[in-house]
Amino acid sequence: MDPVSSQLLEMLYVIWGRISYLAGVPVQQFGEWAWRHTSYYLLSPEISLLVGLGIICLIEIFSKRDNFLVVCWVAIISLLGNLMMTIHMMYYTSRYFGYGLGTWWGGLETIDPYALMFKQLMDWGDIMIILALIGYKPLKKYRVEFIILMLAGTIAYDLMVGSSDLLAVYVMTEFGGITGYIMAAFHKKNLRSLEAGLKYFITGAAASGALLFAMSILYGATNETNLYYIQDYLRDPKFAYMPMVIFSIVLLLVAIGYKLGIAPFHLWVADVYEGAPTPVTAFISVFPKTAGYAVLMRLLFIAFISLKQIWIPILTVMSIASMVIGNVMALKQTSFKRMMAYSGISHMGYIMIGVIAAAHATSEMEQTEGFFSALYYVLVYFFMNLGIFVAAMAVESAGGTDHMDSYNGLVRRNPMLTLIFSVIIIALVGLPPTVGFWAKFFVFKSMLLYAPGNAMITALVIFALLTTAMSAFYYMRLLYRMWVLPPALEQNRKFEPILFTRLAILVPALFILLLGVVFVNVPFDYVKEAYFLVYWQKDYQI
Template sequence: MLPIILLSVFGIVLLFLGFLKTRAVLLPAALLFILIALGAGFLEWNKSYLYFGDMLLINNLAILFSTIVLISAFMVVALSGDFLEDEMAQPAEYYAILLFSIVGAMMMIGYENLIMLFVGVEILSVSMYILTGSDKRNLRSNEAALKYFLMGSFATGFMLFGMALLYGAVGSFTLTDIKSYILLSHGRPSLLLYMGELLVLIGMLFKVSAAPFHFWTPDVYEGAPTLFTAFMSTVVKTAGFAALLQLLSVSFSAIYGFWWVILAAITALTLLAGNLTAVYQNSFKRMMAYSSISHAGYLLIGLAALGQQSRSALVFYSLAYSLATISAFGILLLVAKQHTTDGRPDESYSAFNGLSRNNPLLAFVLAVSMLSLAGIPLTAGFWGKFMLFSAAVDRGMVWILILAVLMSAVGIYYYFRVVIAMYFREGQAGRIRVAPFYQFILIAATALTIILGIVPGLFQNIM
């Protein structure tokens, strides 16, 4: 709970710091606030507490997911130095909204009551609507924000209606009360409960870009400022899957036979939609949007194969995916700024042509992130997929495993297009100057990706 309180206060402090004549203090302050919240979270390690009228649960699993969210947020904020140079940008407001969105994400991770889940979803969603449309001079950003807002509002409506039905069936919003009701009904709960569960799932699956609720993702990811796209594709997705894990493992584990079939079908559809559509993209940023959809499919495997092993697999995969995705968007920010088409940053594959010749470090960082997202051995992404696939095998979900392996092979194709462009195509990419701290973040993320790929047991020992 302490990180939630701290980040709420720090967000307000950042707003007041925006009145200062200099912007130089904003970025260090935002990074410091995130680090303080990260350290405060571990004060409750190996403890289990309920807060806010037993509506928020803090345990080791919640702390691990929150740590991934805070690490991802720290990396994204660390790559935001351009905001301080843009006279039209409002970095104090951006950083404050980012901190508030982390508060919403942490509420989603540790909720014990559906009302707390709804509040967390709304805090996170409203923050993302604002940040998506923050580039007022870009029509694509305005369009993306409107589309995200309208579709997100409908999804939230479904989720809220589902919560109302669950309350009508159980008489409580508490997860443990829902579980007790199902157990006392001897596996035959009322129809209201089944309908409520489905509607809540629809609302949450929209948030994590699972098919067929993914249509907003490519346009929103492409239209939003790249930095906020990186935040959206990592922090929002991690919080969403943590919330789904909490909901399914605590409340609905007793009716696993009902919802796993639905979730397995959505998993298969998400894997197919994400991977096959990504093949045809010419924009790197749009490809990463469909990549995000495909990785939602892999994470859904862990939910469909619900068990103790799937919990650790979901945490590990979320970390591996976040590290690789933020590294990729970090390189895109640098490359797209150097290459412009009609006054707009060039986000196509061709912008990376010949990157390795004058910028070997940037090319290496992007190559490692692509290899990790593709699930190539000696990267964290490989072990993330291996752990999820192992959980599926333990549940006897062989057909999903076969589909996932085939889609992973498809993923290798579109991820390697970037590697081929950097190392085997001729290009006019000049020397890109990178700020030392920016460079440090990219190197740290790459090193951690390789370390977790070589010695994955280091992370498992923590859990």
């Protein structure tokens, strides 16, 4: 691990120790308690969120005053508790236990740096959204309900990223999805919001049916639901290529493709993004995709690793379709959220390139290259996408709408916000000196290792380069509106977001710049801590 990254992890652990000491629980005593009550310790991040959720519900039920700020701080404290526990687990895992704390609760959940990385990512995302929500006026009526559902969804996605059993994958996917269906339809008097909720629910229900059907077929073929036992079963060629198994893999990819919004299963994405309130769009644009990606990697590289010649061509077609359809459709959008919806589809295509590169690997080093690049891109995309939606919330709070015209002349109304917007947009294109450039660089680098002599990878390279150039057009058009065009008469007044909103916008911008220029290796080494597939050793603990 890079010395800088190691020092950062040590520093976070020291901070954790200081906080626990001030709270009257020295870190050594906490460690002793953790090993006496391991099951509670491993669930402590989710317990922290559950306690915060319960307190917020009690406040909302028994208090008649407007306690929104209190609710926000309770939610943030519970998220910080979650974050501190995952940092503690990450530290112990990397220092004392190699690449995992094992599987627990009958093999349903795996506690490893891979799952812990995604949990920490979602904690930061929740905190950013809550800070931006404090100054967001359009959702004032349902702000507390939104926080309750967001925390409930985060608990589901936290457990989802560690799922190592088909049953846990399905239950957590559905629990997380239900919170999104409700949030998308928050504006009951707005037809577009109702349409978004209904479309999200119908497509989600269809995908859930396909997912459950695929899992039932796979269980019927293998008599197992645990991913590691399925892996052992499918290593036998006489079982691996049964039509039932192949059909279940294809159906699983279709169902997860719907959940992730990957083309050609993307038809719901733009309508849901546009119709849902912007804080909800910020949440569903990254959280289900991040957790879904984590599950997809476990399925492909654990359960179905021996059948990669079946799913590699499918992923390749989905990747090319996502890059082409996402970027072509984004070109003609006049709605900011619809443009970002199609942009998100294209970015899922780029992420799949790293997955395909890892699958094509013939050595451990080549597999790590592809796997790292995909995880790195997910980490960077999470902050880029969340940052741009948080910035959009600031524009809407100042009287703006979802239409692109609301961004005309933004530099005259708020120069600092325009500058931050510009940094995030440049990162989304993949230009230096931002971390978005390194994300695309590592993905393309991993892909080019296999391009010579491989027609499928060569086609992927060509489409990736062409669509990246295409994406620059609609992103730069938005910058042109902000910096060159005059603002509309009704939106000509200057505005200044409140402190919390400014903080929520500044965090992703600093992440994009500092990690793109100064600490380039830090995200890459952080992702290495999460890499578990090559070094995994089965260690079932009930």
